[in-house]
Amino acid sequence: xxxxxxxxxxxxxxxMHGEKGERPKIMIIYTGGTIGMxxxxxxxxxxxxxxxxxxxxxxxxxxxxxxxxxxEFEHPIDSSSMNPDHWKDIAKAIEENYNKCDGxxxxxxxxxxxxxxxxxxxxxxxxxxxxxxxxSQLPIGDVRTDGEENLIxxxxxxxxxxxxxxxxxxxxxxLFEDFLWRGNRSTKHSSDNFxxxxxxxxxxxxxxxxxxxFNQDVLLKHPVGGELKVxxxxxxxxxxxxxxxxxxxxxxxxxxxxxxIRGIIIKTFGAGNGPNDxxxxxxxxxxxxxxxxxxxxxxxxxxxxxxxxxxAGIEISKTGVISGKDMTSEAAITxxxxxxxxxxxxxxxxxxxxxxxxxxxTESSAPY
Ligand code: ASP
Numbered sequence: 001x002x003x004x005x006x007x008x009x010x011x012x013x014x015x016m017h018g019e020k021g022e023r024p025k026i027m028i029i030y031t032g033g034t035i036g037m038x039x040x041x042x043x044x045x046x047x048x049x050x051x052x053x054x055x056x057x058x059x060x061x062x063x064x065x066x067x068x069x070x071x072e073f074e075h076p077i078d079s080s081s082m083n084p085d086h087w088k089d090i091a092k093a094i095e096e097n098y099n100k101c102d103g104x105x106x107x108x109x110x111x112x113x114x115x116x117x118x119x120x121x122x123x124x125x126x127x128x129x130x131x132x133x134x135x136s137q138l139p140i141g142d143v144r145t146d147g148e149e150n151l152i153x154x155x156x157x158x159x160x161x162x163x164x165x166x167x168x169x170x171x172x173x174x175l176f177e178d179f180l181w182r183g184n185r186s187t188k189h190s191s192d193n194f195x196x197x198x199x200x201x202x203x204x205x206x207x208x209x210x211x212x213x214f215n216q217d218v219l220l221k222h223p224v225g226g227e228l229k230v231x232x233x234x235x236x237x238x239x240x241x242x243x244x245x246x247x248x249x250x251x252x253x254x255x256x257x258x259x260x261i262r263g264i265i266i267k268t269f270g271a272g273n274g275p276n277d278x279x280x281x282x283x284x285x286x287x288x289x290x291x292x293x294x295x296x297x298x299x300x301x302x303x304x305x306x307x308x309x310x311x312a313g314i315e316i317s318k319t320g321v322i323s324g325k326d327m328t329s330e331a332a333i334t335x336x337x338x339x340x341x342x343x344x345x346x347x348x349x350x351x352x353x354x355x356x357x358x359x360x361x362t363e364s365s366a367p368y
Pocket of ligand 1 (some may be wrong): 032033034035077078079080108109110111112135136137
């Protein structure tokens, strides 16, 4: 079912902004990124600027029927410096303002936006309000900026309610150019196009045109009532091993023997395949027997790991590797950080890696 905000300033009959005439209250959390950057006149490089600059450049915000509050990072960052401490700061701002706000818009650089979106989706248990992450490819002060449109649309998405007064979006999502994507299904696919994100294994939550067309059938539906519970601890003793033809035994063994490592995502070929060389299978088995959680995800951006399809995949899965199914790299690595951060027993970490916690993977029995 699709519901539409035709002209966002004049809500369609089945979507409202605010309840009983109340203006929705949305908090903007500004972390940095190109959207708030300005050119250094000396070096000609883009550097983060302060938030006043951002609002000064979007006078149209005053036309929205929304009460906007904002908080910002003390030092706005290029998102390539993003780390779990920053995720904690974002989650804390959401927790502290959760009851007084109807939704949140996080302004973030595009480079690691999909990681932050995935991490927050796990950290914010029982989230029942929109957390819409957006940014831009061009700074908001640039004449051709995409930042203004993204910011305004993100605010409108974050303030949309249904007829029952519930927020339409009740999950972490990325709004970029023409689409609203589930955060933990998204990937940055272009460093140039305005349409910079895609979700290759899950449909758009909304498409943006003249109206905002929400796809109700694929939005996350929570049992309403649970209190927001924020999980702050993320364990970063995790890593990727990205396979390529010719990868050497000494390299793989060296990586598996990384001191302190607890979880490894192997990025395999096609439907979850890797070399059948005995040393490769043995290296994985040894890692698993030492208590390392090893997860198989595909280098293909579309489709799922199906280890039973080829003997090359069967050999890997026999070692006890967990199938990451159709998870993105971003969703898989942050999920490991989250599960280890919760101090769960290793068998529980393995079990939950193969299950959908908040819509990040497709379980065979339940497509969405
Ligand atoms: N390097 C920038 C960042 O991720 C790129 C952007 O915002 O688009 O912060």
